Amino acid sequence: xxxxxxxxLSNMLWAAATLGYKDxxxxxxxxxxxxxxxxxxxxxxxSNALWAFASLGYVGSxxxxxxxxxxQRKLDLFExxxxxxxxxxxxxxxxxxxxxxxxxxNASVSKLGSFTAQGLSNIAWAYATAGVYHPALMQQLxxxxxxxETPGKYGV
Numbered sequence: 001x002x003x004x005x006x007x008x009l010s011n012m013l014w015a016a017a018t019l020g021y022k023d024x025x026x027x028x029x030x031x032x033x034x035x036x037x038x039x040x041x042x043x044x045x046x047s048n049a050l051w052a053f054a055s056l057g058y059v060g061s062x063x064x065x066x067x068x069x070x071x072q073r074k075l076d077l078f079e080x081x082x083x084x085x086x087x088x089x090x091x092x093x094x095x096x097x098x099x100x101x102x103x104x105x106n107a108s109v110s111k112l113g114s115f116t117a118q119g120l121s122n123i124a125w126a127y128a129t130a131g132v133y134h135p136a137l138m139q140q141l142x143x144x145x146x147x148x149e150t151p152g153k154y155g156v
Contacts, residue, residue: 001033009034010045013052022056031060038070046071047082050089059093068100075107083108084119087126096130105134112140120144 001009013030016022034041034049041049050067053060071078071086078086087104090096108115108123115123124141127134 001029006034006037006041006045010041010048010052014048017052017055020056022058024058027053027056027058028060031058031063035060035063035066038066041070043071043074043077043079043082046074047078047086047089050093051085054089054092057092064090064093064095065097068095068097072100072103075103078107080108080111080115080119083111084115084122084126087130088122091126091129096132098132101127101130101132102134105132105137109136109140112137112144115144 004012009030013027016026030049031053038046046067050071068090075083083104087101087108090100090104105127112120120141123137127137
């Protein structure tokens with residue numbers, strides 16, 4: 001896999017996950033190869049690869065710390081979908097480090113207005129699953145779904 005660039009590897013992983021193709025040897029090799037090139041991965045490459053690993057249930061737990069550090073270094077470059085998919089992926093992979101989720105939340109709060117309904121759902125699920133409470137994120141999530149704007153609408 002060394003002959004592929006990080007975009008090509010990320011795209012292959014995305015395709016494998018979309019097709020439900022779970023080959024342990026392929027995933028282990030891709031994880032190892034991409035981990036050695038984390039500094040060259042864009043925010044979208046990181047998000048897509050993490051989404052693929054999580055979708056396929058592949059946990060390279062000994063390497064996830066390196067991925068979390070790479071994500072944190074590049075959080076200001078993430079688009080809303082990348083933020084929600086990355087939080088979802090780490091939660092699904094049982095990587096629930098509060099420092100990581102705090103950083104993702106801080107990067108997400110000001111961008112929540114640009115999240116899709118699916119993105120809002122994914123990020124809410126991720127924080128509930130990880131057991132991380134971030135007051136500003138939760139307040140903005142509630143605002144985005146209209147909870148406080150329409151009293152009584154949801155039986156509250």
